[in-house]
Amino acid sequence: MLKKRLEELIPKWREEISSINKEHGNHVISEVTIGQAYGGMRGVKGMICDTSDVPPDKGLIIRGIPVAKLADRLPEEVLYLLLTGELPDEKALHSLQKELQARSKVPAYVWKVLESMPKDSHPMVMFDTAILVMEKESLFRQHYDEGMKKSDYWIWALEDTLNLVAKLPAIGAAVYRMRFKKGPRIPSKKNLDWASNYAHMLGFKDKTGEFANLMKLYMVLHSDHEGGNVSAHTCHCVGSALSDPYYAVSAGLNGLAGPLHGLANQECLNWLLMVIEKFKGVPSDEDLRKFSWDTLNSGKVIPGYGHAVLRITDPRFDAFRAFGRRVMPEDPVFQLMDKVFEIVPKVLLEQGKAKDPWPNVDAASGSLLYHFGMKEFSYYTVLFSISRAMGMCSQLVVNRAVGTPIERPKSVTTAWIKSQIAKATPAQMA
Ligand code: AMX
Numbered sequence: 001m002l003k004k005r006l007e008e009l010i011p012k013w014r015e016e017i018s019s020i021n022k023e024h025g026n027h028v029i030s031e032v033t034i035g036q037a038y039g040g041m042r043g044v045k046g047m048i049c050d051t052s053d054v055p056p057d058k059g060l061i062i063r064g065i066p067v068a069k070l071a072d073r074l075p076e077e078v079l080y081l082l083l084t085g086e087l088p089d090e091k092a093l094h095s096l097q098k099e100l101q102a103r104s105k106v107p108a109y110v111w112k113v114l115e116s117m118p119k120d121s122h123p124m125v126m127f128d129t130a131i132l133v134m135e136k137e138s139l140f141r142q143h144y145d146e147g148m149k150k151s152d153y154w155i156w157a158l159e160d161t162l163n164l165v166a167k168l169p170a171i172g173a174a175v176y177r178m179r180f181k182k183g184p185r186i187p188s189k190k191n192l193d194w195a196s197n198y199a200h201m202l203g204f205k206d207k208t209g210e211f212a213n214l215m216k217l218y219m220v221l222h223s224d225h226e227g228g229n230v231s232a233h234t235c236h237c238v239g240s241a242l243s244d245p246y247y248a249v250s251a252g253l254n255g256l257a258g259p260l261h262g263l264a265n266q267e268c269l270n271w272l273l274m275v276i277e278k279f280k281g282v283p284s285d286e287d288l289r290k291f292s293w294d295t296l297n298s299g300k301v302i303p304g305y306g307h308a309v310l311r312i313t314d315p316r317f318d319a320f321r322a323f324g325r326r327v328m329p330e331d332p333v334f335q336l337m338d339k340v341f342e343i344v345p346k347v348l349l350e351q352g353k354a355k356d357p358w359p360n361v362d363a364a365s366g367s368l369l370y371h372f373g374m375k376e377f378s379y380y381t382v383l384f385s386i387s388r389a390m391g392m393c394s395q396l397v398v399n400r401a402v403g404t405p406i407e408r409p410k411s412v413t414t415a416w417i418k419s420q421i422a423k424a425t426p427a428q429m430a
Contacts, residue, residue: 001095010401049227051082051394059315071319075219082394103166123379124257126175135246154401160245161393168386173201180376195219211372221316224391230255235392240407252392253385262384266377268304269366282336292347304363306354313358320364328371337367
């Protein structure tokens with residue numbers, strides 16, 4: 001049903017983009033300053049991403065719907081939304097769930113590869129290796145090699161997407177159990193939704209069902225974050241060379257593994273636990289304020305705070321905090337996380353460096369996982385990856401559907417910049 005709906009929608013997307021390009025292709029939407037060229041292209045509008053948008057004053061909006069309004073949805077519903085721009089009705093959801101279930105068996109060679117890796121490999125490396133080693137399954141590559149038409153690219157990108165997304169819970173759970181010696185892999189259960197199945201395969205006791213609820217929420221909240229962040233942009237760029245989704249998603253995840261990006265969630269919890277250890281519990285406001293200043297004065301960032309785009313408290317942080325308040329209000333790590341939210345923005349504002357002193361999504365998630373006994377911080381980015389793969393894959397499908405060309409921005413040299421400065425009039429340089 002998903003493919004059928006896309007077959008109906010894609011001609012309209014193509015027509016719309018082609019007419020915008022034809023009529024307004026020369027309209028200027030962004031200028032680039034020297035500061036931006038040296039500064040990570042921050043704020044330069046130079047690419048299109050239709051799956052989601054992150055206005056600095058609103059936070060994540062998936063296909064027109066603010067993420068806070070999706071917090072009670074299943075990740076499969078959000079995947080359908082990312083791909084089509086519409087939430088599925090019950091029939092379409094059921095059909096997608098059946099598709100994913102049918103494609104969820106992981107090839108046996110993946111387990112052999114994982115088992116042969118060094119025992120101290122980072123879980124992200126294991127997860128990413130599993131994805132890359134499955135590249136031989138790519139139907140996109142197979143059909144490309146057989147000479148498929150450009151207009152069919154999206155069909156095989158979609159096939160790869162569904163095949164890959166379906167397998168990620170089993171791979172992610174296996175990485176957890178293997179890497180942290182939790183016992184043999186747990187077989188999936190057919191009657192469970194995608195995220196509950198993941199929770200089940202991880203192997204935590206979950207009498208109340210709240211751990212599964214947390215996994216559903218986690219998977220929805222991290223699913224996409226527009227196109228310019230490191231992981232999405234990397235995936236987009238690699239995919240634009242028509243490297244298939246296995247290559248492209250794997251590349252994106254290598255970016256997600258960076259400490260300023262997806263790895264930040266493991267650093268956040270580390271910081272909270274360091275505070276608890278130092279003060280033998282939740283500290284007073286004054287002690288926390290001093291400790292935050294100590295972190296800054298030692299030249300470190302306060303993990304979980306700040307954002308390259310957002311200028312408000314991340315709505316995803318709010319959604320996690322609401323979950324914590326409902327499920328674990330007495331938990332000391334959660335209480336500290338809540339207190340940090342009261343203190344750290346004031347400290348960052350006082351310091352005056354961070355453009356965004358508010359918490360991002362990573363400030364909250366670790367304390368919730370810790371509560372349920374998931375204490376292996378280095379694993380947290382894998383959770384992030386399972387979810388974010390949905391957004392990255394959806395972007396790939398949309399890009400192949402609308403014929404996005406190979407990406408090739410122009411770089412310049414510092415000598416060229418100097419020559420521009422020399423040529424500029426004083427008014428232009430002001
Ligand atoms: N603590 C201390 N200093 C901070 C800070 C924080 N949380 N956030 C920003 N700053 C500092 C920067 O280091 C920079 O200092 P510099 O001028 O000495 O280099 C200055 O404030 C200006 O930075 P910015 O423009 O506000 O941020 P950015 O766009 O360059 O970087 C980010 C954004 C997220 C990397 C940064 O805020 C940060 O390092 N935060 C902590 C790590 C973190 O939470 N990362 C998670 C991001 C979300 C994700 O991808 N998962």
